[in-house]
Amino acid sequence: MVKQVLEYLNPQEGGMYIDATCGSGHHARAILEYTDGKAKIICIDKDPRAILRAKKYLEQFSDSVIFVNDGFENIEQIVKRINAERISGILFDLGFSSEQISDSEAGFGFRQDGMLDMRFNPESPVSAYDVVNSYPEYEIKRILFEYGEMKDAEKIAHLICEERKKRPIRTTRQLADLIASCRKKRGNIHPATQVFQAIRIYVNNELENLKSGLNGALKVLMPGGRIVVISYHSLEDRIVKKFMKSSNKLRMLFKKVIVPDQMEKVINPCARSAKMRVAEVIN
Numbered sequence: 001m002v003k004q005v006l007e008y009l010n011p012q013e014g015g016m017y018i019d020a021t022c023g024s025g026h027h028a029r030a031i032l033e034y035t036d037g038k039a040k041i042i043c044i045d046k047d048p049r050a051i052l053r054a055k056k057y058l059e060q061f062s063d064s065v066i067f068v069n070d071g072f073e074n075i076e077q078i079v080k081r082i083n084a085e086r087i088s089g090i091l092f093d094l095g096f097s098s099e100q101i102s103d104s105e106a107g108f109g110f111r112q113d114g115m116l117d118m119r120f121n122p123e124s125p126v127s128a129y130d131v132v133n134s135y136p137e138y139e140i141k142r143i144l145f146e147y148g149e150m151k152d153a154e155k156i157a158h159l160i161c162e163e164r165k166k167r168p169i170r171t172t173r174q175l176a177d178l179i180a181s182c183r184k185k186r187g188n189i190h191p192a193t194q195v196f197q198a199i200r201i202y203v204n205n206e207l208e209n210l211k212s213g214l215n216g217a218l219k220v221l222m223p224g225g226r227i228v229v230i231s232y233h234s235l236e237d238r239i240v241k242k243f244m245k246s247s248n249k250l251r252m253l254f255k256k257v258i259v260p261d262q263m264e265k266v267i268n269p270c271a272r273s274a275k276m277r278v279a280e281v282i283n
């Protein structure tokens, strides 16, 4: 949703922006091109592999970018650490990137086989492998129910625990095939999609980090500054909506979510479920 990001973040030459989830740097690059390289951007990502990709992709703008390999839940400390002031806008483009899903080493996806992992920060203590192979059944059920909103969480948790008695569930494909053996496909959506979403959200503590990131963003933005958030599932969007609606320091630019236009959905199927919300710090 690059067009909408530029429209609603409204970056200006001389402004200081934060891309809280810079990924490979596509949005950051669009902001820099739009402002002729005359805005500054703090590019944050928890995944060191994403930071390396972004550094390469944004090489020609290196004077305008500060890269930070950290979590956006620490946004306040990050801003203090680098002595940044007067932040005019912050972008959150949540979830994972297409580069991460096709990186078999990161173990997010099942289209390419890879070791089950799903950690944005490869050094964080718990991976998807640990959850699937060593967590008790009731805890796996809770994760699938809370973060995947799965009605059959109990059945799937039991299936996983029975399978791991025979052999460890090591790879993304192994887990996806196991789920597909007892769950129906819904439309074009693979039966294991919700299971992968749930485990990824848990492993990366995504919902709690989002709450902390939004609160921190509000503290570092200057009056009139904007927060633009793109989320990809209802659990995230509910948090964003509640945060923006309930803060007396923010004004929501639109009551309704902004969704990609038909053309973007065709060109970029990953954007199909994207929902954007925008709020401005009251002067």
Ligand SMILES: C[S@@+](CC[C@H](N)C(=O)[O-])C[C@H]1O[C@@H](n2cnc3c(N)ncnc32)[C@H](O)[C@@H]1O
Pocket: 020, 021, 022, 023, 024, 025, 026, 027, 028, 044, 045, 046, 047, 050, 070, 071, 072, 073, 093, 094, 095, 096, 097, 120, 204, 209
């Ligand atoms: C959808 S991608 C962003 C793509 C990016 N907008 C672009 O234009 O390339 C989401 C990114 O957020 C990062 N991420 C997820 N949780 C994070 C967190 N708590 N702090 C910082 N980065 C995070 C992921 O590593 C991933 O690279």
